[in-house]
Amino acid sequence: MELKFEQIAGFPKSLSETPQHFCPGCTHGVNTRLIAEAIDDLQVAGDIVGVCGMGCSALLPDYLDIDMVAAPPGQAIPVAVGLSHEIGEKGLVFVYLGEGDLYGRGLSALFHAAIRGESLSVFCANNLNMGMSGGHLSPTSLLGQKTATTPNGKSTVKYGVPVDFTRLLLNIPGVSFVARFKGFTAGEIRKGKELFKRSLQIQKFQKGFSFVEILGICPTNLELPPPEAVKQVKSAISGIYPSGIFKTPEVGITL
Amino acid sequence: MEKKRLLKGAEAIGEAAIQTGCTRFYAYPVPNQSDLMEYLIQEENNGRGLTVFQAEDPLAAFFMAYGATIGGARVLTAVNSVDLPDALRAASYFSAADLPLVCIVFTQSGPGSGNIYPEQSDTLAALYGTRVGDGFAPVLTPSTPTDCVLATNEAFRLAETYHVPVFILLDAACAQLTETVDFSALKIHDIPKNHPTIKGENGGQPVKFTTLALDIEKMEERKEALKEKQARFLGEEDGSYKIEGNENTTLVVAFGIAAIQAKRALESFQNEVNPCSLFEPTSLYPFPKKALQEAMSKANQLFILDMSNGQLAELLKPYIPEDMTLHTFSTTGGAVPRVEQIKSWIQQAL
Amino acid sequence: MKRVVIDQNRCKGCGLCTQVCPRKILVLSNKVNLNGYHPVQCTDEELCMGCANCATVCPVTAFEIYKPVPIVVAS
Numbered sequence: 001m002e003l004k005f006e007q008i009a010g011f012p013k014s015l016s017e018t019p020q021h022f023c024p025g026c027t028h029g030v031n032t033r034l035i036a037e038a039i040d041d042l043q044v045a046g047d048i049v050g051v052c053g054m055g056c057s058a059l060l061p062d063y064l065d066i067d068m069v070a071a072p073p074g075q076a077i078p079v080a081v082g083l084s085h086e087i088g089e090k091g092l093v094f095v096y097l098g099e100g101d102l103y104g105r106g107l108s109a110l111f112h113a114a115i116r117g118e119s120l121s122v123f124c125a126n127n128l129n130m131g132m133s134g135g136h137l138s139p140t141s142l143l144g145q146k147t148a149t150t151p152n153g154k155s156t157v158k159y160g161v162p163v164d165f166t167r168l169l170l171n172i173p174g175v176s177f178v179a180r181f182k183g184f185t186a187g188e189i190r191k192g193k194e195l196f197k198r199s200l201q202i203q204k205f206q207k208g209f210s211f212v213e214i215l216g217i218c219p220t221n222l223e224l225p226p227p228e229a230v231k232q233v234k235s236a237i238s239g240i241y242p243s244g245i246f247k248t249p250e251v252g253i254t255l
Numbered sequence: 256m257e258k259k260r261l262l263k264g265a266e267a268i269g270e271a272a273i274q275t276g277c278t279r280f281y282a283y284p285v286p287n288q289s290d291l292m293e294y295l296i297q298e299e300n301n302g303r304g305l306t307v308f309q310a311e312d313p314l315a316a317f318f319m320a321y322g323a324t325i326g327g328a329r330v331l332t333a334v335n336s337v338d339l340p341d342a343l344r345a346a347s348y349f350s351a352a353d354l355p356l357v358c359i360v361f362t363q364s365g366p367g368s369g370n371i372y373p374e375q376s377d378t379l380a381a382l383y384g385t386r387v388g389d390g391f392a393p394v395l396t397p398s399t400p401t402d403c404v405l406a407t408n409e410a411f412r413l414a415e416t417y418h419v420p421v422f423i424l425l426d427a428a429c430a431q432l433t434e435t436v437d438f439s440a441l442k443i444h445d446i447p448k449n450h451p452t453i454k455g456e457n458g459g460q461p462v463k464f465t466t467l468a469l470d471i472e473k474m475e476e477r478k479e480a481l482k483e484k485q486a487r488f489l490g491e492e493d494g495s496y497k498i499e500g501n502e503n504t505t506l507v508v509a510f511g512i513a514a515i516q517a518k519r520a521l522e523s524f525q526n527e528v529n530p531c532s533l534f535e536p537t538s539l540y541p542f543p544k545k546a547l548q549e550a551m552s553k554a555n556q557l558f559i560l561d562m563s564n565g566q567l568a569e570l571l572k573p574y575i576p577e578d579m580t581l582h583t584f585s586t587t588g589g590a591v592p593r594v595e596q597i598k599s600w601i602q603q604a605l
Numbered sequence: 606m607k608r609v610v611i612d613q614n615r616c617k618g619c620g621l622c623t624q625v626c627p628r629k630i631l632v633l634s635n636k637v638n639l640n641g642y643h644p645v646q647c648t649d650e651e652l653c654m655g656c657a658n659c660a661t662v663c664p665v666t667a668f669e670i671y672k673p674v675p676i677v678v679a680s
């Protein structure tokens with residue numbers, strides 16, 4: 001039998017060759033590639049603008065070969081809203097940012113954009129801490145989690161019980177798609193790309209606001225080797241931040 | 256379009272913005288500023304080609320404006336004094352990204368929530384607050400509705416010539432002042448839009464907007480470019496002003512509603528005192544210092560009138576010759592200086 | 606024909622791919638790459654089953670995976 005070799009994995013066209021500053025094992029790298037792959041698969045590289053937030057995601061403009069805008073802390077959603085008002089009829093706008101930025105300073109903007117059903121795809125990288133600033137407490141940090149600002153572990157007394165922001169979006173009529181996956185297991189990463197694609201398609205068909213949260217690891221601030229970080233985070237978030245598609249438009253989209 | 260319209264200051268700004276080709280307005284409605292917003296919504300509904308959007312908060316309004324500007328829109332924003340710090344934060348980012356912005360600041364009594372009555376106590380905050388990180392922003396101070404029209408048009412010209420944020424300070428009294436504005440006599444022009452946008456041709460290369468520059472050399476380069484831009488701006492722009500009665504030895508300096516009141520006071524003098532000149536800067540940055548110095552060279556008595564705890568006097572200090580006799584008068588708390596007050600202040604001093 | 610191509614200088618030696626390879630053919634080498642990391646290497650490409658797990662979890666997109674498929678000749 002004659003064989004030929006088919007490439008089944010490689011370097012996506014929309015991903016820049018620029019070396020990335022992300023620490024070894026960081027989920028931001030996976031997310032960046034998935035976004036590039038989704039853009040390539042949908043062939044929208046020329047019609048899409050990305051907006052990134054502050055923190056470790058802030059250098060995304062260097063890593064994706066598409067039009068990109070880096071927003072100030074807390075303001076990625078408003079910047080994307082303004083862009084979407086201007087170019088939304090012709091192009092797509094997505095936002096990629098960390099949970100510290102989005103659920104902290106950016107929370108009001110997130111919910112208002114969701115309520116208005118802005119035509120946006122929001123991808124939030126949730127790695128349970130504010131990575132770039134030096135591993136500080138973030139709104140999704142787990143109880144007992146040691147961070148630079150909670151050296152003895154996050155306590156309910158000071159900071160309450162962390163909330164699943166992703167599922168808080170579910171009751172908002174303007175939100176058409178809500179999903180979450182783990183950016184550190186092969187099976188879920190594969191699904192993750194499809195979730196990004198679906199989100200962008202929903203936007204293309206003017207179906208409103210869509211949201212995908214990516215659970216990630218920040219091995220540097222967990223002070224763990226990446227494989228160990230994967231194990232620990234997987235078990236720590238189990239039951240708290242489940243993966244899945246929580247909401248999807250009822251009609252009109254063929255994928 | 257009618258040539259003459261009876262308009263409030265706030266509305267005159269809106270009308271001028273539309274006639275200048277503004278396509279988007281982002282703001283969070285608060286008193287004084289909302290007069291502008293409501294006017295624009297009415298004109299949006301009249302199909303005048305702009306879209307008004309009410310943001311969830313003033314800061315979000317500015318960054319929606321940021322996104323829309325990058326998307327290619329010609330944007331107007333507005334705040335009142337209380338939210339000036341949000342405007343300054345935005346100005347830092349527009350400066351860093353070399354993007355145009357026109358922001359109207361309706362000045363009222365502060366600090367804190369204060370009240371909604373006019374004051375001019377944000378002058379230094381606007382002038383120096385926009386200098387954060389060495390950014391800079393032209394600051395215009397119109398008074399009458401006709402001046403508001405000119406200032407708005409000028410603000411878009413400056414913003415799009417130098418790709419900078421431009422602030423118009425309009426006190427709450429001027430915002431309410433009504434007059435018939437004759438648009439046919441005004442040189443309103445639609446400015447060719449040339450700011451960089453993500454839609455712009457970049458030889459097929461992706462366009463990136465970021466204000467982050469992690470390495471020192473890159474940031475140095477940016478600062479150098481900003482410095483050059485500022486020098487060019489100061490070299491090319493003189494700063495506008497109005498002057499009444501150029502040859503007198505008594506000079507009154509005021510802007511906004513204080514200038515209007517001063518003018519009324521001076522006009523009502525009937526030989527009670529020698530005639531006085533009135534110098535009204537309608538731009539504070541760049542400051543029309545040559546014109547002011549010329550006016551001061553003829554005077555020996557200088558009256559500075561403003562509505563703050565002496566901010567205008569502080570601003571003018573470097574230009575005042577040592578042998579000048581200086582008188583300052585301020586009203587605060589939202590009180591507009593009355594014509595009688597101004598008259599007796601000047602009379603007593605002379 | 607190579608089946609597992611690894612960009613030795615992109616690799617940051619995080620070790621995530623080594624955990625997901627069903628054939629256990631990915632190991633961190635003792636070499637040091639341009640960025641000071643120990644890059645991963647493939648011990649036996651013939652064993653690769655083309656599952657692309659490695660490429661999927663790799664944060665730096667260091668992998669190119671080629672899978673042999675039979676050429677179907679239309680008769």
Ligand code: SF4
Pocket residue numbers: 021022023025026027028056127131132217218219220221
């Ligand atoms: S600090 Fe954490 S989130 Fe940031 S790049 Fe490093 S591992 Fe990733």
Ligand code: SF4
Pocket residue numbers: 609625626627628629630631647652653654655656657658659660670
């Ligand atoms: S494709 Fe699968 S079998 Fe081949 S090296 Fe990668 S993980 Fe191992």
Ligand code: SF4
Pocket residue numbers: 025611615616617618619620621622623644645659662663664665666667668
């Ligand atoms: S997952 Fe990628 S970066 Fe990590 S060791 Fe494997 S090849 Fe290197």
